[in-house]
Amino acid sequence: MSHSPCSTDVDHPEADTNLLNEILIGLTSEKKTLPSKLLYDATGSELFQRITELPEYYLTRTEKKLLGARAADIVASVPFEAGRGRALVEFGASDESKAVLLLDAAESHFSAYLAIDISPSVLGPIRTRMQASHPQIKVELLLADFLLPLAMPGTFNEMHMVGFLPGSTVGQFPPAAVVQFLENARRALTGAARPAFVIGVDQCTDAARVLSAYDDSAGVSRAFNLNVLSHINRLAGGDLDVNSFGRKVLWNPHEERVEMYLESRSAQSARIAGRSIRLAEGETIQTGISYKYGKERFLSIAAAAGWSSAGFWQDSEKLFAIHLLQAR
Ligand code: AVI
Secondary structure (H helix, E strand, O other), X not given: OOOOOOXXXXXXXXXXXXXXXXXXXXXXXXXXXXXXHHHOOHHHHHHXXXXXXXXXXXHHHHHHHHHHHXXXXXXXXXXXXXXXXXXXXXXXOOOOOOHHHHHOOOOOOEXXXXXXXXXXXXXXXXXXXXXXXXXXXXXXXXXXXXXXXXXXXXXXXXXXXXXXXXXXXHHHOOHHHHHHHHHHHHHHHOOOOOOEEEEEEEOOOOHHHHHHHHOOOOOHHHHHHHHHHHHHHHHHOOOOOHHHEEEEEEEEOOOOEEEEEEEXXXXXXXXXXXXXXXXXXXXXXXXXXXXXXXXXXXXXXXXXXXXXEEEXXXXXXXXXXXXXXXXX
16 A cells, blocks of 8 residues: 555555554564455445445434535534635545535535545546546545544645534544544645644444444444455465454443454465465454543544634534534
8 A cells, every 4th residue: 555645656565564564563462453444345335335324323424414504504614714725634535425425515615625545446436436427626636544643635735724524533532542633634735724623523422322333233234344454465465364364343331432352263374475474263453442531521532632622513412423624
C-alpha cells in the first residue's frame, strides 16, 4: 500500500516495508494483532459495503438519516470566513454518499471536495461519479493512510477546509491514536483559515445491540474479518490457511468497545514474508476494535488535540452522534 502523503495516482501500489513490518510485529507479539487498515482491500471494501446494508448494522442507516435531516444546520453552524472558497476533506472516503449530503445542503457553497483513502479501488470511482453528479465541484483524490501526517493539495490551503470523518471510523482507534489523528488533521487542514471538522461517532453501549451489529446472522462480518488473511497472503507472499481460523467477537464494558478476533482452530504455523509464524490452538489475532465514544469522552479527546465543540446532533435513540469541531 502506498503511504505517499500527496499522491493522486490510484494505480495498485506495492506493499511497503512499513506495512510488512507492522504485520510481522503484530503476528509475532505475545498478544497477536493486525492493523485494521488491512481489512480494506478491494474484497474487504466490498464486504464492508455489504455490512453497512445489514439490518443489524444500525450505524450507517442512523448516521445517514441524521446527516440527511441536519446537514443544513451542520453547515450553517460552521463559522466560515466570508469571501473564502469552501472545501470538504473526507478522511477514509470509501464512497461519497455521506459527503454529498453536506455538499448538497442548503447554503453550503462548497466548491471543492478531497477524498482521502488507503484503497485505490474506491478512489477512481468516486471521481467518475462526482464528475457526473456534481460537475461544479472540483474533486481531488489522495491515496494515503490518513493516520499519517498529510499535506493538502496546494489550492486547498487558500480555502476554508472542513474535515469530514463519518461512519464512526474514529471508533477503530484507541483514545491516544484519536488524539494523534485529530492533531495531525488540524495541522493538515489549517491553511489560510481556521478549520472545522464534522465527525460521526457511534455512542451506543447496549452490549446486545452492538454485538449483533458486529456478528450478523448472514455471516458477512465473519467473512470481512477472515478476508484479512487472504489480503496478507497476497501482500506478503504468505500461506495462512483461512479455513483453519474461526472468529470471535466480544464487548469490553470497561473500555466500551467491541473487540474482533480470529481464533486458530488448531496449533499451526504459517510463513509470511519469509518468516515463520506460530499459533497455538485457540490463540487469537485481534483484527479490529470499535470504541463507542460517549459525548464527554469524545470531546475531551478532541480538546486534547486542539479542537472545541461547535455543534452536536444525535438521533432520537441517542445511538449515533455528529460532532462539529472547530480548531482553537
Ligand atoms: C469502519 N468501521 C467504523 C467499522 C466499525 O463499525 O467499527 C468496521 C467494522 N468492523 C466490523 N464491522 C464493521
